[in-house]
Structure formats: C-alpha cells, structure tokens
Amino acid sequence: xxxxxxxxxxxRVAGKKVxxxxxxxxxxxxxxxxxxxxxxxxxxxxxxxxxxETFEVEDGDILLDGESLLGLSTEERAMKGLFMALQDPPQxxxxxxxxxxxxxxxxxxxxxxxxxxRDPSIVKRMYKLAEELGLTRDxxxxxxNVGFSGGExxxxxxxxxxIVDPKIVILDEPDSGLDIDGVRKxxxxxxxxxxxxxxxxLITHYARMFKYLDPDRVxxxxxxxxxxxxxxxxxxxxxxxxxxxxxxxxxxxxx
Amino acid sequence: xxxxxYKELFEKLPFQPIADTPTVRYYTDWRLFEERLGIExxxxxxxxxxxxxxxxxxxxxxxxxxxxxxxxxxSITEASYDSDPKPLSLMKVSNKMQAFHAxxxxxxxxxxxxxxxxxxxxxxxxxxxxxxxxHHIVVRTGRESKSRxxxxxxxxxxxxxxxxxxxxxxxxxxxxxxxxxxxxxxxxPVYTILYTRLGEASTLNVRLLSSGGMMxxxxxxxxxxxxxxxxxxxxxxxSRAGTRSDVVLTALHKGPExxxxxxxxxxxxxxxxxxxxxxxxxxxxxxxxSSEVESHVTIIGEKARGYAVPMLExxxxxxxxxxxxxxxxxxxxxxxxxxxxxxxxxxEIEKLLITGTLTFSGVIDNLxxxxxxxxxx
Ligand SMILES: Nc1ncnc2c1ncn2[C@@H]1O[C@H](COP(=O)(O)OP(=O)(O)OP(=O)(O)O)[C@@H](O)[C@H]1O
Ligand SMILES: [Mg+2]
Numbered sequence: 001x002x003x004x005x006x007x008x009x010x011x012r013v014a015g016k017k018v019x020x021x022x023x024x025x026x027x028x029x030x031x032x033x034x035x036x037x038x039x040x041x042x043x044x045x046x047x048x049x050x051x052x053e054t055f056e057v058e059d060g061d062i063l064l065d066g067e068s069l070l071g072l073s074t075e076e077r078a079m080k081g082l083f084m085a086l087q088d089p090p091q092x093x094x095x096x097x098x099x100x101x102x103x104x105x106x107x108x109x110x111x112x113x114x115x116x117x118r119d120p121s122i123v124k125r126m127y128k129l130a131e132e133l134g135l136t137r138d139x140x141x142x143x144x145n146v147g148f149s150g151g152e153x154x155x156x157x158x159x160x161x162x163i164v165d166p167k168i169v170i171l172d173e174p175d176s177g178l179d180i181d182g183v184r185k186x187x188x189x190x191x192x193x194x195x196x197x198x199x200x201x202l203i204t205h206y207a208r209m210f211k212y213l214d215p216d217r218v219x220x221x222x223x224x225x226x227x228x229x230x231x232x233x234x235x236x237x238x239x240x241x242x243x244x245x246x247x248x249x250x251x252x253x254x255x
Numbered sequence: 256x257x258x259x260x261y262k263e264l265f266e267k268l269p270f271q272p273i274a275d276t277p278t279v280r281y282y283t284d285w286r287l288f289e290e291r292l293g294i295e296x297x298x299x300x301x302x303x304x305x306x307x308x309x310x311x312x313x314x315x316x317x318x319x320x321x322x323x324x325x326x327x328x329x330s331i332t333e334a335s336y337d338s339d340p341k342p343l344s345l346m347k348v349s350n351k352m353q354a355f356h357a358x359x360x361x362x363x364x365x366x367x368x369x370x371x372x373x374x375x376x377x378x379x380x381x382x383x384x385x386x387x388x389x390h391h392i393v394v395r396t397g398r399e400s401k402s403r404x405x406x407x408x409x410x411x412x413x414x415x416x417x418x419x420x421x422x423x424x425x426x427x428x429x430x431x432x433x434x435x436x437x438x439x440x441x442x443x444p445v446y447t448i449l450y451t452r453l454g455e456a457s458t459l460n461v462r463l464l465s466s467g468g469m470m471x472x473x474x475x476x477x478x479x480x481x482x483x484x485x486x487x488x489x490x491x492x493x494s495r496a497g498t499r500s501d502v503v504l505t506a507l508h509k510g511p512e513x514x515x516x517x518x519x520x521x522x523x524x525x526x527x528x529x530x531x532x533x534x535x536x537x538x539x540x541x542x543x544x545s546s547e548v549e550s551h552v553t554i555i556g557e558k559a560r561g562y563a564v565p566m567l568e569x570x571x572x573x574x575x576x577x578x579x580x581x582x583x584x585x586x587x588x589x590x591x592x593x594x595x596x597x598x599x600x601x602x603e604i605e606k607l608l609i610t611g612t613l614t615f616s617g618v619i620d621n622l623x624x625x626x627x628x629x630x631x632x
Contacts, residue, residue, distance in 0.1 A: 052592050078598035086596075090589050093551055094520055094611035103607055104597045114603060115610055143611075160597065 002065050003027040003199050004049070004082075004168045009060035011041075011048050011224075018044040020224040021060070026168060026199040031190065031213065033202045033235065036221035037243040042203045043087055045221065046170045049201075050084045051077045064168065079108070081167030085157035085174060087203075092144040097156060100144055101126060104164045122163075129162050130155075134185055150177030158189055169193055170201045175209050187212035207235040222247050258336060261348065261358035268351045282501040282530040282562065287444040287470045288352055291416040296361055297384025301411025306628045307438065310407065312380040316390040320362045328372035328400070334363035334391055342391050345422040346450040352472075356418035356446065360389030370397035370426070378405035383443065385413035392421040396429040396457070403432045405622065408447050410439040410468055417443055423451040423459075427481065430458045434618050435475075438629065439468030441497050447473045455481030455510070463490040464618035466629040467500030467529075476505045479513035479541070488517045491616040493609070493629060496525020496556060505534045506548065508541035512575075515546040520615040522608065523552065523559035530562040537569045537577065545576035552583045553612065555605050 004026040011019035018041045026032045036042050048055040049062055051074040062069045069077050092100075103114040105122055117123060127137055133155040145153055154174050161169045171190065175183050187209045193200055202215065210232065218234035219226045222243065227250035228234055238246065256264075270285040300317045313331075315321045320333045334342055342363060348354050368374055381390045388410075396402055410417050417439075425431060431451075439445050445468060451459055465473055477486040486506055494500045506515030521531040533548035552561035565581035586608070594604045613619055613626045 047592075050592075050596050054588065074592060074595040075598050075600050078596055084596050086593060090587070090593055092590055092594070092608075094522075094553060094608050094615065095594075096611065099607060099611060100594070100597060103599060103603070107598050107603070114599075114607065164597065 001025070004201065005063045006049065007061045007063070009045070009048065009062065010058040011044060012056045012058055013044060013054055018224050019048065022221070022224070022226055024219055024226065026201045028167070028199045029194050029197050030216035031194055031200045031202050032217045032219065033204060033210070033215040034219050034221055035204060035235065035238050040221045041224040042221055043172055046084055046172050046201070046203060049170060050074055050082060082170065083161050083164055083166035083168070084170040085161055085172060087172040087176070089145050089153055089157060091146045093146055095144045096141055097144050098126065098140040101160060101163045104160070108164065126159070126163060129159050133159055133189060134182070135159065151179065151182050154178055154182070154186065158186060161193065166198065168199045168201065170203070172203045173205065174202070175204055175206070183208055184212050207239040210235050220246050222250065256343070256357070258358050261354050264348060265351060265354035265358055268349070268354050270351045272350060282532070283472045284470050284499065285352070288416065288446065291387070291444065292355060294416060295386045297386035297388045297415055299413070300382055300384045301409070301413050303380070303382060303409055303411070304628060304631060306624060307407060307409060310378060310405065310622055312378045314364055314379045316362045316364070316379070316381045318362065318384065320364050322364065326374060326377050328374045329366055329368045329377065332365050334365045334393060338365045338393070340365065340393055340395055340424065342393055342422070345424050345452055346420070346448070352418065352446050356389050356391070356420055359387065360391045360418065360420070362389070363391035363393070366392065366394045368394070368396040368400045368402050368429070370400060372397060372400045374402040374404070376403055376405065378407070380407045380409060381419050383410040383413070383415065383417050386415045388415065388417045390419045394421065394423040396423070396425045396431055398426040399428040400426065401430050405434045406436070408435070408437040408445070410443050410445045412440045412442050415443045417445040419445070420448045421450065423449070425451065425453045425457040425459065427454045428456045429454070432460045433462070434621050435461055435463045436618055436622065437463070437465040437471065437473055439466065439471050441468045443468060444470040445472070447471070449475045451476070452478045452480055453484035453486065456483045457481060458485045459487070461488045462616045462618045462621065463488065463492070464613065464616055465490070465492045465500065465502060467494055467498045469498065471498070471500045473500065474503045474505070476507070477515070478507045478509060479515060480509045482510040483512045484510055485514040486516065489616040490519035490531070491613050491618065492519060492521035492529060492531050493613060494521070494523045494527030494529035494559070495630065496527055499528040501530045503532045503534065506546055508535070508537040508544040508546055511540065511542045511544070513541055513544045515544070517547070518549040519551070520612045521550070521552040521561065521563070522612040523554050523556060523561045524609070525556040526558035527556060528560045530564070532562070532564045532566070533579070533581070534566040535568070535577070535579070537571055537574060539570045542571055542573045543575050544571070545574065547576065547578045549579065550581045553608055554583065554585045555608065
C-alpha cells in the first residue's frame, strides 16, 4: 500500500512496555488523528515510527509505501520522507532556526555543504511561511528553540515540516500551548499539508482542532492499544463521554 | 622599568599568584611554558596560511616590526622600552610569564589615534617562528576618535614559545571596534593578553575567534574606568583535538554607570581542553553599573573537557543589572534525536554545532573566512 502503515507494533522503553500491538494506516492526502489520555503511548508511537533508539521494537513492523523502515536510522527515515514535529522540542544553543532549515534542505538536494544557501528563493519561502504561521521574521535568526514561547515552538516545528516537504508528517500535539487564534491557524495550515498530498498523523488530546479541520480517521490509543477507530464521530464520542468511558467499553468488548 | 628590572621580577614572581579554584588548581599548564623559557629568539618566521595572509596587513610583527603602510588618522611607530606611551605602563606585570614577556619581547609598535580622528581599518598580524617570539602593541585612542582594527595572533607549526601583549588606552568619548583572531598550531605554548582601559564615555567592541594550540592562555581584560564607558565582548572559542585553551574574559567595572557585556560560546573536540571563563567584577566606585557575563561550552569529543566558569562579584549596593550564566554540555540524546529527525547524521550535526559556535562572535563573517581555516593548522 502507499502511505504509512504500522502493524502489530509492540514497543518497550526503559524496560517499560508502552505499545501493545498497534495497527494503523496513514494514507496520502488524509489526516489520521490519534487521541488518548496522558501516558497512553501517543508520543512513544511517534518516536518509534521515527526510529528513536531508546524505543525498542519487540514485535511488528512499520512500513512506508510498503517498505519496512525498521532497519533504518532516524535520519534515513527522515530522508525517506518522514517528518516529526515534536511535542516539546529541545533548545539548541549555537544553531539558528534558519541554519537547521537550510541544512535540511541542502541535505535533501544532495549538497555536501550544508550551510551555504544555494537558492535564495528558499529563504524567501521561509519568510513567507513564517509570516503565514504568525511568526516574526527575526525568529529565523534566533538559536533553535532558545527562549521560544510555547506557541513559537509549535509554529516553528510546523514551519520546518513545510520547508522539508516530507511525505508523511507526524505532529505530536501541535495545538497544546496555542491560543484560540493559534489553534485555528495551525489547523488550517495542517489542512494545507494534506492538500499538498502529504499524509498527516495528528496526535492530540482534544477535539478542538476538529472545528477547523475534519479528520479523515480518528483512533483512540489507551494503555498502548488502539481502543477505538473510525471517522470523525469517534472524536465526538471522546468529547462527549471522555476516555474513561471508551476504556470501559473497550474492556467490555474484550471481555 | 628597565629590561633588567623586569628580569629581576621574572626571577621572583610565581607562574600564578593564587590557585584558580580550590578544586582545579591550574587551568593553564604552565610547565609547557616553563620548559621553553631558555630558548633563543626565533630567526625564521612561520609561513602564514594564504586565507589568513589574504586579510591584508598594515603592520606585520615578526622578528621585527614591519610597518607596511601609513594609516590615515593615526601614527604608528616602532615600540621600545621608552616609547610614548611606554609599554607596560598601563598593565601591571603580575606573574612570571608576564615578566618574562616584559624583559624579552622583541618586536612591537605604538599606535596613536589622533584626537577626533577616525581609522577605517588598521590590520596587524603578529606571527611566530621557531624559537621565542615576543610581540608588544600599545594603542592610545585620542579623545572622540573612532577606530576599527583587526588583530591576528598567529602561531605556526614550528617549535617554540610565543607571548603577545596588547595594551589599549582609550581616550574620553573614543570608540574602538576590534576583530581579534587567535590561531595557534599545536606546536607552541602561547600567552596572549589584550588589556584595555576605558576612559569616560568610551566604548569598546571586541569580537574574538580563538583556536588554541599546544597550550594557549588568552586573556581579554577590560577595565571600565571612566564613567559611562561600555564594553561588549563576544567570543567564539574552539579547542581541537590535541590542543588546550584557557580563555579568560574579564570585565572590571570601576567607573559609575559603566556597562559590560561578555558572551562566549566554545566547543571542545577530540581530546581538546577548553576553559572558557567569563568574569565580571563591579567595584564599590562603580555605582549603577550593569554587567552580564555568559559562557557556554559544548563538548563534542569523547575525551574532550570543558569548563565554563562564570564569576560575578558585586561590591556596590547600587547596580542596574547584573547577571551571569554558564553551561558545559555534551550533545544529549534528545538533541541528537531532534536534529536527526530533520535528516542530519551525527557527523553533520556536530559540524553544524561547531560552525554555529565559530560564527557566533562575528569574526568569520567580518573577515570573510571559512570555518575550515581553523582546522588546517
Ligand atoms: N524514556 C522513557 N523512559 C521511561 N518511561 C518512558 C519514557 N518515555 C515514555 N515513557 C513512559 O511511557 C508511557 C507513555 O508515554 P508517552 O509519552 O508515549 O505518552 P503520551 O500519550 O504521549 O502522553 P502525553 O499525552 O502526556 O504526552 C508513560 O508512562 C511514560 O512515562
Ligand atoms: Mg506525548
């Protein structure tokens, strides 16, 4: 199949089992939303797909366009077309936001010199996208995430997602810490990603983004398992009844 | 003082008056200097890499001082023990190596910037050779003058020892903008000092790029003596494999309403060693001073060591602002994962961090250098 596919994924981190048989698909041009309570394994799922070494795959597979990614490093997966916007990206003094974006672009263009700007139109595009996302121009020259506000971090992650032009974008809570206008703006921009034909795996606690962005699929992750999966109606159910209800329904179904 | 008197002082003084801190006795390995105290003056000069050569120099210090060009707005003359101003009349000799320099330096110049004068660009190269090289520069900036200078402290591949001291006395209302490049091959210990005294309402901007050698001791001491004088020092320091640097950046506030800002970024590679100390001291007379010091060191080599000792001493009740910040970090797993998730390998990430650190102070951009020049030594 085309797009991202996760099959029966079992994962352990620091000795603790965090995913217990997850199956899901993200097709191109669609938003697959993953909801779930704190600690249910949402970020773990994202990190594992991205190949973070601390997350150990015990069973299952992760495929992009039908090819397994399991043997690949994080950067190789990124080069194949995966991008992850982190829930809380770290501060990196000494590296500017513009530097990392230029390096990421140059790498994808096959350049060995990662710092030189080869095409000035790329810089223009960075500024334009930054503006669309509600970021000020000077942020591009600041050190990566150093002193960024919560909202600036989220927007900067999304900016990078647009700039590197991946196939699949994993967004880990892009709405947390955003004000109302920010939630709308970011939701619209996410729709922009799928309009470009990218697949989006959208991790979020709340259904508030779905006012502006209809998800194509919604899955609920509880205790490392998909407890419920379906269309936008699943998000509605989460909103109305809460995670405890979904968990008890799931337990009842499983006996 | 005469040469003879400095020599006596040299015999009496210790390498270091007091230990740096109770836990680390010396950041500088003085033994490497001590072993070379008896060597002869350098005869043959070390070749300078073409990229450094191409900066172009008005003055070159080697075996002797070569003044290549007249510079409008300033007089440049060869220095001697009784030139005006006298070498070492601003800075007090306080340890053995300083006294060694004082009695043995072999080439130097005195630069006097005219009152109200303005220098667009004065560039000075201090080179080195096989044997001992001692260079001394005295700069006096006249009232309300404006100067922009480039100082290159280069120490090449041959065996030896180098001392390079620069004293700057800034007249009232004058300004000095300085790009300071210290590049040392791993073959000699080098002791470099930039000592500046600021007159009333004068301003000093220093951008430093340093890449140490076998053992580089580099001190930038700024003394904000006149009221309302201001200092801004930005430093990028790198210790490559097989090198050791002790960089000490000091802002001493004596005058009221003085401003100081020191911020340094450093990186230690391979088994390199980098002590990058940023110190500020606000004396009782420096009422309503403001001072900020910041030092961050990133360790990239597995055997590399770094120290980012910040120190802020406040001896007056009335300060406007005083802050200090320091860190020594290795590349953490979460940083690495984050940057790898953008498609970069560990090697590429390290390069970016190194380049980021090196370009921080602005010298690379101002002098149009490529960061690679630091690795060809
Ligand atoms: N590196 C780690 N070491 C130990 N435990 C971890 C580690 N990473 C995650 N965990 C644990 O795994 C579980 C799942 O964490 P995860 O971050 O995936 O949850 P989440 O669904 O993203 O939660 P949140 O909504 O709060 O972001 C939690 O119990 C967490 O404490
Ligand atoms: Mg999470």
